[in-house]
Amino acid sequence: MSGSGWTSTSMPYLTPRAAGDRDAWTEEAAAAGHRGGQRILHAGETDAPSAVARKLGLPDGAAVTVRRRIIERDGTPIELTDTYYPADIAAGTPLAGTAKIRGGAVTLLATLGHVGVRAVENVTARMPSAEERTQLHLPEGQPVLQLSRTTYDSADRPIQADIMVMPAERQQLQYEIRIG
Secondary structure (H helix, E strand, O other), rough: OEEEEEEEHHHHHHHOOOOOOOHHHHHHHHHHOOOOEEEEEEEEEEEEOOOHHHHHHOOOOOOOEEEEEEEOOOOEEEEEEEEEHHHHOOOOHHHHHOOOOOOOHHHHHHHOOOOOOOEEEEEEEOOOOOOHHHHOOOOOOOOOOEEEEEEEOOOOOOEEEEEEEEEEEEEEOOOOOOOO
């Protein structure tokens, strides 16, 4: 934690958890003395938006499963996350439902035989939509960071696409890059 912001790294969110472990966000928040939570606003099949279809290597409008969530720290919304999965991976699994998944979705994907080995992230800054401003409790004029992530398996197939929106002043992203 840095000032009033939150420093987050991606690696814990890309790695399957051990059996019985809580999800990465709950553990990260607890380790910093906070209560992490999430509200699942929607889960189910939808037509892939163009940007998501490109990330998942699918045609525009292809069927995908989405989980739309508000991530909270101590009851305060700090991130909006939409996670998309190819329909052939997620249909008929807990990924298509609104119940919390023990250990998180990455752990469930691994049990289904879909383990991420590479992720590509893009971070941009922009002004929020009116809906995002309301959901994140932002004052007028405050920008957000948008982190878009695509996770690939060992065959280089995209298995998950995330679009995360967070208040710029409350978030710091930290990256560690191992070379060689």
